[in-house]
Amino acid sequence: MTEEAAGVSVRDVWKGYAGVPVLKGVSLSLERGQIHALLGGNGAGKSTLMRVIAGLAHADRGAVFIRGQELRPASAKKAHMLGLYLVPQEAHVFASLTVYENIVIGVPGSKAALSAKLEGFMREMGVCLDLEEIAGSLEIADRQIVEILRGLIRDASYLILDEPTSALTPRETGALFATMRRLVAGGMGIIFISHKLREVREICDVITVLRDGVIVHSGMLSEISDDGIVAAMIDAVADKARHEVSHAADEVVLELDRLGGEGFHGVSLALRRGEILGIAGVVGAGRTELAETIVGLRPIASGTCRLDGRQIAQPSPKTCADLGLVYLPEDRQSNGLFLEAPISWNVSAAIMHRLPTFFAGAAETKRAETFIRELGIKCRGAEQQVLRLSGGNQQKVLMARCLAAKPQVLILDEPTRGVDVAARADIYNIIFALAAAGTAIIVISSDFDEIEELCDRVAVMAHGHLSGVLEGADVSVKAIAQLAFSAEVSL
DSSP states (O other), rough: OOOTTSSSSHHHEEEETTEEEEEEEEEEEEEOOOEEEEETTTTSSSHHHHHHHHTOOOOOOEEEETTTTEOOOOHHHHHTTTTTEESSSOOOTTTTTHHHHHHHHHHHHHHHHHHHHHHOOOOOOOTOOOSBBBGGOOOOHHHHHHHHHHHHHHHSSEEEEESSSOOOOOHHHHHHHHHHHHHHTTTTTEEOSSOOOOHHHOOOOOOEEEEEEEEEEEEEESOOHHHHHHHHHHHSOOOOOOOOOOOOOOOOOEEEEEEEETTEEEEHHHHTOOOEEEEOOOOTTHHHHHHHTTTSSSSSOOOEETTTEOOOOSSHHHHHHHHEEEEEOOOOOOOOOTTBHHHHHHGGGGGGGGGSSSOOOOHHHHOOOOOHHHOOOOSOOOOOOOGGSHHHHHHHHHHHHHHHHHHHHEEEEEETTTHHHHHHHHHHHHHHHHHTTTOOOEEEEEEEEHHHHHHHEEEEEEEEEEEEEEEGGGHHHHHHHHHTTSSSSOO
16 A cells, blocks of 8 residues: 555654664555554553654654655644654643643634534543543543543544543443544544454554564454464464462451542441552542542541551551552553662652652662562663663553562552553463462552452442442453443443
8 A cells, every 4th residue: 555545654764762673664554444453562652652653753764644744843742743643551631731732723614613522522432521620630540531532523534542541431432433433434543553363453443563663464354363463563472371279377467447539438447468459430430539548648538448457547658658558640641750869769759758858869770670570570681761761661660669678468550451462461460479478469450350450359349439349250241340330231
């Protein structure tokens, strides 16, 4: 297919940073009326390729064509004018502006007309946003919806969706897919980036697999198996991690008694040593608020929290960390990592106050190098800026920071968001190994399949309270969804 015939055409694109090649002669095309999956491991070059296509980065060699016009010089403005819009994995909003102002900034038209158009899109997607709400107060999932609406309101002919479902519930994901099908039926072309093979199978027509900056497979999705996709991404089929043995002991490590706080109330739970306890629910159910209250990021309004039988009356993040109660936050970029700092500094950030000197450079480097090896972090070395890592490798650095604190209770909030198939299996195996060694673990996830696979027990939250607890053979995606949505669902 020539660049003139394709809706979007990438031809022999090369791109590198600091002399290190990231893209090595990449060529692909996107037609209108098509959903094209782009897969690859963390560090494969997906994000760089999407930035080049969207005009956010200049290719060192090669060319990008949109509607037959070359994107030269590269600019996001020109890409928008040609009808292409990138919805990034990490949603960005102007915190002091309203939701409406965030979405329509730079779009001509009256407020009444644009608001009506947005309301129509939201009805079709099955979501509800207050357009006059200040965007800085939005949860991650709602910020992702804002990004998607930015593309739709601009009447884009081509959308690039980078991990659009990573913070969405199954119901919101289904509504997004219905919207995507409608848009494609109307002639839109979509590049869909996801690490969830089931989603790729459900929504995509064509697949391209990128590994180490090179396309290793491209063709119809129906012509390749899941094992084939994984093998193409990592050059070997990874064994799927399975949690077949529960290491939960009788000893209760963390106990919540009718705990209440911002966004939740009356939560009573007991976490045993070596147990993996899942907390599931839809966005807004109070899961993250509960976790942040346990570790002292939010105040306790009622009830008690006990660690090893001792009440934590006024928890603070430092106090909790020193007691072995460690939290991996949901939003790694805003709340988890120091992006401008090196890996070594980030790994030691939670234990700086325990070190003999603040500038313990050699010890920090050695500690970071150990976790780089153990977690398989792809980087140029311990002193590389975290900002320069792929999303999945950033998540591994955040996991390393938590493990450096030597937790006895580890709370993981969306631990595999934006992580590839191989890295996900690595993180699962780390979780299983920690549980086997006696660490008590809470996993908060919007991915019900992940919850089912990982957890010994599952506490499901809805509307700020526990709607039920599942254990053993009763743990299933359907049972979790029924409790999460407080209604019978068909999965």
